[in-house]
Amino acid sequence: MIPAFMAACWINAGLIALPAVxxxxxxxxxxxxxxxxxxxxxxxxxxxxxxxxxxxxxxxxxxxxxxxxxxxxxxxxxxxxxxxxxxxxxxxxxxxxxxxxxxxxxxxxxxxxxxxxxxxxxxxxxxxxxxxxxxxxxxxxxxxxxxxxxxxxxxxxxxxxxxxxxxxxxxxxxxxxxxxxxxxxxxxxxxxxxxxxxxxxxxxxxxxxxxxxxxxxxxxxxxxxxxxxxxxxxxxxxxxxxxxxxxxxxxxxxxxxxxxxxxxxxxxxxxxxxxxxxxxxxxxxxxxxxxxxxxxxxxxxxxxxxxxxxxxxxxxxxxxxxxxxxxxxxxxxxxxxxxxxxxxxxxxxxxxxxxxxxxxxxIESFGEDIYSINLAGWKIPISSLERNAVLQDKASFPIDMPSWEYPSWGSYSGAVYGRARLVLESLEYFLGQDSFDKAMKDYAVAYRFGHPDSDDLRDVLEASTERELLDFFNMFVKGTARIDYSVESLEFREITGDSILSYLVTVHVKRELDGKLPQVLSVGLADGARIDTLWDGRAKFREFEFRTGSIPEFAALDMVQACPLDENMINNSLYRENWTGRIMAFEWDSIFIIELLASLLL
Amino acid sequence: MRKILKNKILIASFLFTFLDLLQGFLVLAPFFIFLRTFLEKSGAALKLWPFMSVDVLGDIVINNSGAIGMFLISAVVIYVVYIPLKTLAAGAIYGLIIFRNDDGRISPANAGDFLRLSTDVWIGFIKVAVFGVIVYLVALFLGISFGEIFGRFSKLLRLAVVFIFLLAGSTLLQILRINIISSGDISLRTGFKSILRIVPGSLVRLLIGNISVAAAGLAVVLILFIGLKGIKNMDWNPARVLVSIVLQQMIVFVVCLGQSIRINFNYSVMKRGEDDALGRAELG
Missing domain, CATH: 2.60.40.1730 (tricorn interacting facor f3 domain)
Known part of the structure; x- marks a missing residue:
């Protein structure tokens, strides 16, 4: 293992990894x-x-x-x-x-x-x-x-x-x-x-x-x-x-x-x-x-x-x-x-x-609409199907395990191909796109023609991003932690006594599983403004209060859904409005499929 | 308008459409209740148009597998309970299509007659429904097998072969039902005997007629489907949803209309075949 500060120096000096002989x-x-x-x-x-x-x-x-x-x-x-x-x-x-x-x-x-x-x-x-x-x-x-x-x-x-x-x-x-x-x-x-x-x-x-x-x-x-x-x-x-x-x-x-x-x-x-x-x-x-x-x-x-x-x-x-x-x-x-x-x-x-x-x-940046199944206009990205298959497994095995210790090909591929990809995407979410890209480049350059292991990877990433990653690796690389965050409630009340009309917005959030990852809590307001707050994601429950000039429309965790390890994104957001119309439209679509099949059998 | 409402084929098609709509609603009702509790206030509801995103579907299935299993079981139970009721009504709708007013035997437009005919043929229709499972499985097997051979020439031909075999299966079941209605005999064995007596001489007529109706129906359905796809490609709004629902119901109605026309056609072919058979017997 290389201490993080030394790794940083070595990377900069180009001293790591080139095999002399x-x-x-x-x-x-x-x-x-x-x-x-x-x-x-x-x-x-x-x-x-x-x-x-x-x-x-x-x-x-x-x-x-x-x-x-x-x-x-x-x-x-x-x-x-x-x-x-x-x-x-x-x-x-x-x-x-x-x-x-x-x-x-x-x-x-x-x-x-x-x-x-x-x-x-x-x-x-x-x-x-x-x-x-x-x-x-x-x-x-x-x-x-x-x-x-x-x-x-x-x-x-x-x-x-x-x-x-x-x-x-x-x-x-x-x-x-x-x-x-x-x-x-x-x-x-x-x-x-x-x-x-x-x-x-x-x-x-x-x-x-x-x-x-x-x-x-x-x-x-x-x-x-x-x-x-x-x-x-x-x-x-x-x-x-x-x-x-x-x-x-x-x-x-x-x-x-x-x-x-x-x-x-x-x-x-x-x-x-x-x-x-x-x-x-x-x-x-x-x-x-x-x-x-x-x-x-x-x-x-x-x-x-x-x-x-x-x-x-x-x-x-x-x-x-x-x-x-x-x-x-x-x-x-x-x-x-x-x-x-x-x-x-x-x-x-x-x-x-x-x-x-x-x-x-x-594939994502290739610019062609490939790698998705098109069923009469219903485009199903295969990467989404893979995510579902991985999450279905409920993290039975860590991703960093010797290959022969996985009991089957399914458990091996699910962990080292599928879940590992989701872990890296979640790490990208955690570090931020630019920081992650730079860290990956630093890692690649540092171990070009080298033989790194997981600890070497973490050392370089920590040195490159100046972030502590031991917890992340213990939870998601060496361990089998799972992530699910939810917005439990969204309430507001008018603040009286102020000369300008204002509101106190209260949001309750919850960590549902053992995995901990910082979350961005976004609160959207009726006037179109949005408040983003970083939550470290460690506590089981947390209450947030905001003083706003407009009533809230929604509260959402990881609004852009950049953390694919989150096992249930449905509970990531809570809107004040009911989406009955949209749900009804979906219900009619579902009825139509059953109806059509039934009508063919008359 | 009054003329349209007097058209038995159209009324039968509306009734079939209503029965199918009710079936879809009843089978899915428990799932819808569950879905609303989950999605009513979630941003995931924004991912239901034009189709439910795989991520939302996955999150529902993965996190609620027990509940999904329960809904599947309840759907099967509702289906099993509903099908005999649907069969009861279907018998009378077949009668509505087949019998002419001047027959003087029965008038399904009359509520009492409608129910009497329904109950008379009910058991026979249930027998056909059970037998239908075997017919469709055999038709599918033969369609796929022969489709493999013709599929070498074109994919469309492969699909057409499967379609024709399924249509043949459907026609056989319709003829069995028609025989039950017209003879009042609910025995499948008797039905097969009369089919063997009548159908061989009318096979080409049956084939051409059913394929023509199905092809015309398919063409209209495709046009409506293209319209539906066009609407679905647009952003969500209530008016577009309304249009899409209307288009969907029109598609189902066209299919039901095709089925009603086929029932009427198959009945007339059978009747003519029976007359021919009787004529031959008298001549013999």
């Missing part, structure tokens, strides 16, 4: 065998101890082995994946010829636990010292599931595919098993990758890439990526590649025949998202960015410099704005995962929650 550099040489669906090759890694303690072992993730049989943690937690694996759609990552500094590692020095491989070192590796590791490996690729594989077009998405060194955060090894709800964490590294593919395959990857040789049957591609947390690629025979530029970034859209009609939509939302996030956070620093139309087993998938979006058969043309939303979300992940590389397994809200928040902001 990358802990690992990978040289990978592989060949894809399209008929056997295997990828075989070798990798050499130069690993530098990034901690302040000597290391006695090095740990690797073997993510594909989560799908080698049905006994794995992943399969035990995910019946859908388990049934796919049981039906023979398996993946497997086999290693051989493992060497440390050129000397073969004895089997005794290797311990495999689930998807983790621990390699004992012959001697402790001192801080800042390096070691060379080499190995051969062969990957059996499954039909697309759980973020990698080949799809029905015969195209491949190859992600989390090689033995990856487990990351370190604040000097601690993050060696987490691959769970059904969890994603990934590793440190920034350098990659030099050569991939041999069938000659007719198109290729796109993390970093910069080019074809370096080809003959009738094989084409060899070379890719280089610096300061990225992972390396992934897509390839296949059924891609049409579109190239364009924005903000000095080369964009590649790798679209299948089903995706080609969506080129224009893809192009406009991708460029807009990159521009929006570059402006709000910091400039996208890499030269390339790829949007690939491929089924990775989920609607969208973020990888460094590359996002996979399901176009084919996903009903994109039928679902309101889902393409734009998915691209906006995955592009936001380039920052909140790719460059501000939070720990996705232990603090999933720091990437999914932020990506959901910025996805919403991008």
């Amino acid at each position: 990358l802990p690992a550099s990978y040289e990978i040489r592989v060949q894809l065998n399209d008929s056997s669906r295997t990828l075989a090759g070798s990798q050499q890694i130069r690993f530098i101890n990034p901690t302040s303690q000597p290391l006695e072992s090095i740990c690797f993730h073997l993510y594909p082995n989560a799908f080698k049989d049905t006994s794995t943690v992943f399969c035990r937690e995910n019946p859908r994946t388990k049934s796919k694996v049981a039906s023979g759609n398996i993946a497997r990552l086999d290693l051989s010829e493992i060497k440390l500094n050129g000397i073969k590692v004895q089997p005794d020095n290797i311990e495999i636990s689930g998807t983790l491989l621990y390699m004992g070192l012959p001697a402790p590796l001192k801080p800042g010292r390096s070691i060379d590791i080499s190995m051969n490996f062969e990957l059996l690729i499954p039909a697309a599931m759980e973020r990698f594989g080949y799809d029905s077009n015969g195209n491949y998405i190859i992600s989390h595919w090689y033995p990856i060194i487990c990351g370190y955060q604040k000097g601690e090894l993050i060696d987490r098993e691959y769970h059904s709800n969890s994603e990934f964490f590793s440190n920034f590294s350098k990659y030099d990758v050569t991939v041999a593919l069938p000659a007719d395959f198109k290729f796109g990857s993390t970093g910069e890439f080019e074809q370096i040789s080809s003959n009738d049957s094989v084409a060899v591609w070379h890719a280089a990526a610096d300061t990225v947390i992972d390396f992934a690629f897509v390839c296949g025979p059924r891609f049409t590649v579109f190239e364009t530029d924005t903000l000095g970034i080369r964009l590649y859209y790798m679209l299948t025949p089903n995706g080609v009609p969506f080129y224009q939509k893809t192009d406009s939302i991708t460029k807009y998202s990159l521009a929006y996030l570059s402006d709000r956070l910091f400039q996208y620093p890499y030269k390339n960015y790829i949007v690939a139309d491929i089924n990775s087993g989920s609607q969208g998938l973020e990888l460094p410099g590359l996002v996979a979006v399901v176009y084919s058969g996903s009903g994109l043309e039928r679902t309101a704005g889902i393409l734009e939303v998915t691209i906006a979300h995955e592009t936001a992940h380039q920052w909140f995962y790719g460059m501000i590389a939070t720990n996705e397994t232990d603090d999933p809200w720091l990437d999914e929650g932020f990506a959901s928040y910025y996805e919403d902001k991008i």
Whole structure:
């Protein structure tokens, strides 16, 4: 944890987060065998101890082995994946010829636990010292599931595919098993990758890439990526590649025949998202960015410099704005995962929650009426439906919890995607738009190429806004506090004895639930004036008195309804006037629907 | 005006509209009482026009799920109680459409006759209402299945196929009701027997007539709906609300008018089919 005042100084001095030395550099040489669906090759890694303690072992993730049989943690937690694996759609990552500094590692020095491989070192590796590791490996690729594989077009998405060194955060090894709800964490590294593919395959990857040789049957591609947390690629025979530029970034859209009609939509939302996030956070620093139309087993998938979006058969043309939303979300992940590389397994809200928040902001400002369902003129914003779904859950789980501790996908996604977005929007309400935007930018710049956690986020926000946020984080990030404020009564009486006619307006407000957030109480007057008062929102009940020159029309808390965590906005306001006419109009609408249905059955 | 009021089809359509309006009001009445206590003085009432906002709907449902459940149950109970009463009246309205004054058998315009006819056919109409659940489910299933095939060509065709199957189901139920009224026999089995005797020779006529009436009704409803949408796109004011209510009731009336015309048409086709069948029997 960084004390707030120090964080502020460090941010200003630009001292935080730029990794001086990358802990690992990978040289990978592989060949894809399209008929056997295997990828075989070798990798050499130069690993530098990034901690302040000597290391006695090095740990690797073997993510594909989560799908080698049905006994794995992943399969035990995910019946859908388990049934796919049981039906023979398996993946497997086999290693051989493992060497440390050129000397073969004895089997005794290797311990495999689930998807983790621990390699004992012959001697402790001192801080800042390096070691060379080499190995051969062969990957059996499954039909697309759980973020990698080949799809029905015969195209491949190859992600989390090689033995990856487990990351370190604040000097601690993050060696987490691959769970059904969890994603990934590793440190920034350098990659030099050569991939041999069938000659007719198109290729796109993390970093910069080019074809370096080809003959009738094989084409060899070379890719280089610096300061990225992972390396992934897509390839296949059924891609049409579109190239364009924005903000000095080369964009590649790798679209299948089903995706080609969506080129224009893809192009406009991708460029807009990159521009929006570059402006709000910091400039996208890499030269390339790829949007690939491929089924990775989920609607969208973020990888460094590359996002996979399901176009084919996903009903994109039928679902309101889902393409734009998915691209906006995955592009936001380039920052909140790719460059501000939070720990996705232990603090999933720091990437999914932020990506959901910025996805919403991008879509809101995109300027097109998308992401809403239109039922004969009744426009239903999907973000409102999401809010309702989240609030329905009554905050069963905190948003800052390790991914594997959520008992189901629904509880995980509800908290780390949905509720986290509402928490950030409520924080924006609490801090004010400008202050929040500045704080987010400070956070992004401070931890560009860093690995922050929730405490780091709070430290930067506090330093940037000069506001105390411990209570907010304890209630809504670490805790499960819920918010509902109401206006209980609105009364007034004429003040006698004054030379000018005046009134004493009394408003009673109430905090209905345990969550506490400052509220703006607005009192509207008959002469059109409005009095706004800030209430700290802490007491259970509070009485406000105002001396006014006109009778009150209404009293409202959070009048603009900027705090989406407030679970009941109906009781936020109290008007002197009855809205009987408006309610009657709605009642007639409701009767009409029943009437119409009944008349069709005569 | 007097001529219009003497038109049985129009009177029947007004009566059907009134029955449906009453149904909507009764089913929703408990919910409306609840809604008024919540929204009468809340700013959320400003978000009910042109449609209730999803946020308001969500806040009502999320924070009052118990009450909403209670209203759903009460709506179902009211519906179950109301439907037999509606069926009682519907039988007489069918009679009003079908019987001519010169039949001399019954005059549903007379209150006593109206009630007598209602009670005579009531059980038969309830049987048809229960059977109707199966008919509509089968029609929906077939419509969606065949709609999938035709849907490859156009989405409109898909909808049209579903619509035609539902219309066919509705026509079958109308014919069953007409048979109950005209024969006085409340047995569904007898109804099916006479349908099998009469309908095959009149199938094309029935199909074309019902589709024509439905299509014409749909066209008028669409025009009224566009008007309603136009009003709904404007800001709230009492006059616009009044216009929207009138348009809504006109839409329901047009649907009821279409139903009455179909009942009358189906009856005449059946009568003609029966005459044809009798003629064939005499010739045979």
